Amino acid sequence: MSTETHRELTEEGVEARVGELLGQERFAPPAAFAEGAEITDPELRAKAAEDPVAYWEEQAGKLRWSTPWETALNETDAPFYRWFEGGRVNVSDNCLDRHVEAGNGDRVAYHWHGEEGETRDVTYAQLLEQTARFAGALRELGVQEGDVVGIYLPMIPEVAVAMLACTRIGAVHNVVFGGFSATSVAERMEVSGAKVLVTADGGRRKGKTAPVKPEVDKHFADLDGLQKIVVVKNAGNDVAMQDGRDVWFHEVLDAADPVDPVPLDAEAPMFILYSSGSTAKPKGIQHTTGGYLTGATTSLRQVFDLKPESDVYWCSADVGWITGHSYIVYGPLANGITSVMYEGAPDYPHKGIWWELIEQRKVTKFYTAPTAIRAAMKWGVGHVSGRDLSSLKLLGSVGEPINPKAWLWYWHVVGGERCPVVDTWWQTETGSIVITTLPGVDDAKPGSAGTPLPGYEVKVLDADKGTEVASGEGLLAIPRPWPSMLRTLYQDPDRYRSTYFDRWEKGAAGGEQIPYFVGDSARIDDDGYIWVIGRVDDVINVSGHRLSTAEVESAIVAHPHVAEAAVVAKADDLTGQAIVAYVTLQGDTESTDEVKAEIDAEIADRIGKLARPKRIVWTQDLPKTRSGKIMRRLLRDIAEERDLGDVTTLADPTVVESLQDRWREGA
Numbered sequence: 296m297s298t299e300t301h302r303e304l305t306e307e308g309v310e311a312r313v314g315e316l317l318g319q320e321r322f323a324p325p326a327a328f329a330e331g332a333e334i335t336d337p338e339l340r341a342k343a344a345e346d347p348v349a350y351w352e353e354q355a356g357k358l359r360w361s362t363p364w365e366t367a368l369n370e371t372d373a374p375f376y377r378w379f380e381g382g383r384v385n386v387s388d389n390c391l392d393r394h395v396e397a398g399n400g401d402r403v404a405y406h407w408h409g410e411e412g413e414t415r416d417v418t419y420a421q422l423l424e425q426t427a428r429f430a431g432a433l434r435e436l437g438v439q440e441g442d443v444v445g446i447y448l449p450m451i452p453e454v455a456v457a458m459l460a461c462t463r464i465g466a467v468h469n470v471v472f473g474g475f476s477a478t479s480v481a482e483r484m485e486v487s488g489a490k491v492l493v494t495a496d497g498g499r500r501k502g503k504t505a506p507v508k509p510e511v512d513k514h515f516a517d518l519d520g521l522q523k524i525v526v527v528k529n530a531g532n533d534v535a536m537q538d539g540r541d542v543w544f545h546e547v548l549d550a551a552d553p554v555d556p557v558p559l560d561a562e563a564p565m566f567i568l569y570s571s572g573s574t575a576k577p578k579g580i581q582h583t584t585g586g587y588l589t590g591a592t593t594s595l596r597q598v599f600d601l602k603p604e605s606d607v608y609w610c611s612a613d614v615g616w617i618t619g620h621s622y623i624v625y626g627p628l629a630n631g632i633t634s635v636m637y638e639g640a641p642d643y644p645h646k647g648i649w650w651e652l653i654e655q656r657k658v659t660k661f662y663t664a665p666t667a668i669r670a671a672m673k674w675g676v677g678h679v680s681g682r683d684l685s686s687l688k689l690l691g692s693v694g695e696p697i698n699p700k701a702w703l704w705y706w707h708v709v710g711g712e713r714c715p716v717v718d719t720w721w722q723t724e725t726g727s728i729v730i731t732t733l734p735g736v737d738d739a740k741p742g743s744a745g746t747p748l749p750g751y752e753v754k755v756l757d758a759d760k761g762t763e764v765a766s767g768e769g770l771l772a773i774p775r776p777w778p779s780m781l782r783t784l785y786q787d788p789d790r791y792r793s794t795y796f797d798r799w800e801k802g803a804a805g806g807e808q809i810p811y812f813v814g815d816s817a818r819i820d821d822d823g824y825i826w827v828i829g830r831v832d833d834v835i836n837v838s839g840h841r842l843s844t845a846e847v848e849s850a851i852v853a854h855p856h857v858a859e860a861a862v863v864a865k866a867d868d869l870t871g872q873a874i875v876a877y878v879t880l881q882g883d884t885e886s887t888d889e890v891k892a893e894i895d896a897e898i899a900d901r902i903g904k905l906a907r908p909k910r911i912v913w914t915q916d917l918p919k920t921r922s923g924k925i926m927r928r929l930l931r932d933i934a935e936e937r938d939l940g941d942v943t944t945l946a947d948p949t950v951v952e953s954l955q956d957r958w959r960e961g962a
């Protein structure tokens with residue numbers, strides 16, 4: 296029997312309803328939601344725009360500072376901006392001590408759910424106790440302020456403890472997503488000069504154990520700078536502990552004395568997070584303490600309409616990505632709310648597990664990625680039907696453009712047409728959400744992220760002229776600095792400048808500075824709503840995971856029989872984009888399944904399984920200009936089965952014809 300709360304859904308019914316709604320351009324905040332919303336002032340953006348720096352000072356002032364700042368924004372060394380200069384603050388103090396002192400120590404910080412149904416509740420008081428001790432342990436292991444600590448852990452509460460402990464003593468964390476291979480972890484530890492790595496014996500994934508520590512051991516033997524590896528006992532698999540280097544997390548935690556939070560300079564580096572750019576070398580995106588925390592805390596509070604006393608919030612991302620940093624760890628904890636942390640995959644132990652957890656935990660705010668929504672659509676409404684999802688009040692989306700059909704499915708099936716859907720646009724570089732809709736104020740338009748949050752200005756600029764596009768297509772730009780922006784690329788200020796501040800002149804877009812170059816193209820409509828189209832560089836977005844074509848290419852050409860490779864992105868119904876690799880083998884090497892499997896293994900080893908191509912097209916040659924440059928545009932057009940247009944600039948125009956044939960043959 297269908298009841299109001301346990302809605303019975305059928306595929307036909309959902310399809311008909313979504314079809315009906317496809318014609319609706321705007322979705323106003325549902326009345327019941329708007330009534331109870333925290334932000335109801337439609338003038339908030341306009342007020343913030345009058346004096347954005349003063350607005351940000353007001354937001355930063357909601358945190359606990361041990362010393363107030365003297366200068367809110369110092370632009371003298373632009374684009375190396377400094378926010379809240381002279382101020383001293385500690386992130387773990389704001390995320391933990393502050394709430395415990397206010398009497399909220401017994402509040403659950405994380406309802407942790409393991410893959411096999413285990414649960415663990417961690418309160419704010421417990422998280423504080425562990426963080427303070429682990430900070431002490433890190434110190435005893437030789438970690439000092441400014442030292443880099445690598446973190447390569449599964450989705451377990453210890454990952455938050457490790458991150459927060461770093462912030463407590465001013466160590467800089469460098470978290471690597473658990474889906475990346477140990478080789479890429481080793482590379483990132485080496486380039487960041489990490490002193491300590493915190494990892495686990497193993498990770499659990501869909502009923503299997505991934506031998507994390509044994510893999511790490513294979514690649515870490517000759518890392519000079521790395522002095523200690525701290526191992527969390529998680530999967531219980533056998534691991535070898537190297538004398539003098541390896542220690543158990545639980546042992547050092549037990550032995551350590553808790554330490555107090557160290558007041559840190561607002562501009563003290565807080566973390567680096569490696570992300571893909573246009574070259575094979577990942578960029579070490581560096582964030583600092585006061586500005587980052589201000590951005591993450593403010594945005595989550597506003598966009599998710601937080602009610603710390605009653606909300607149960609769940610962000611399904613992985614901590615290894617920026618979404619996990621800002622919206623699983625720092626944003627939620629700084630706001631003192633209760634979150635769900637889930638270790639596993641969305642389809643394990645069954646394809647309805649997310650909805651089961653929402654029902655069980657009475658989740659109120661849920662944040663996920665379009666790719667997950669599309670997967671759920673594919674698995675069918677049967678996995679959602681009959682569940683009581685009436686606790687939900689708001690739904691969020693992040694990581695890639697959400698197509699209107701997926702948006703409407705989310706709105707109708709998951710949200711029961713009661714919950715605003717916020718599509719949040721941002722980047723590792725921005726640190727926190729920049730473009731979205733304020734859920735109690737703004738209408739949503741499925742497919743558009745919305746407009747800039749208060750305190751931000753975002754413009755669409757003409758790609759050639761750099762002039763502002765009032766309505767139409769162009770490149771996204773952020774003309775003025777904002778608190779949670781990256782401050783530099785780790786030990787590479789030149790690359791920071793050339794990547795983000797070389798595209799436009801000072802003062803383009805009306806500001807006083809060189810606008811920040813986002814790397815996305817977008818359309819702005821007559822209402823000022825922004826419709827993000829996608830990257831304009833060689834970055835591919837697979838299931839919201841950012842990868843670079845150059846990185847994948849260099850892994851492919853590492854195979855001894857590969858002569859040349861070119862990688863492009865192709866639109867994909869499920870993953871947003873998928874990787875297509877055009878590969879030329881050496882001499883008379885045959886293009887067998889075995890070679891394909893070896894190439895896949897090479898990529899899995901160097902980067903991670905997530906970077907394996909959906910399709911490899913074997914070819915004798917690649918389309919090149921007379922000067923030898925590979926014309927990727929044509930490779931994209933071939934994969935998208937588009938008309939190729941003018942190919943006369945090619946050294947050998949017949950190459951593309953044979954490639955088109957091979958593509959159609961499915962070779």
Ligand code: PRX
Binds near residue numbers: 570815829
């Ligand atoms: O292209 C945009 C896309 O993801 C890029 C940033 O990737 P990353 O740094 O890994 O951060 C992802 C999580 C914040 C952007 O340049 N992107 C992110 N969110 C959206 C999006 N594209 C469209 N709509 C979004 N909501």
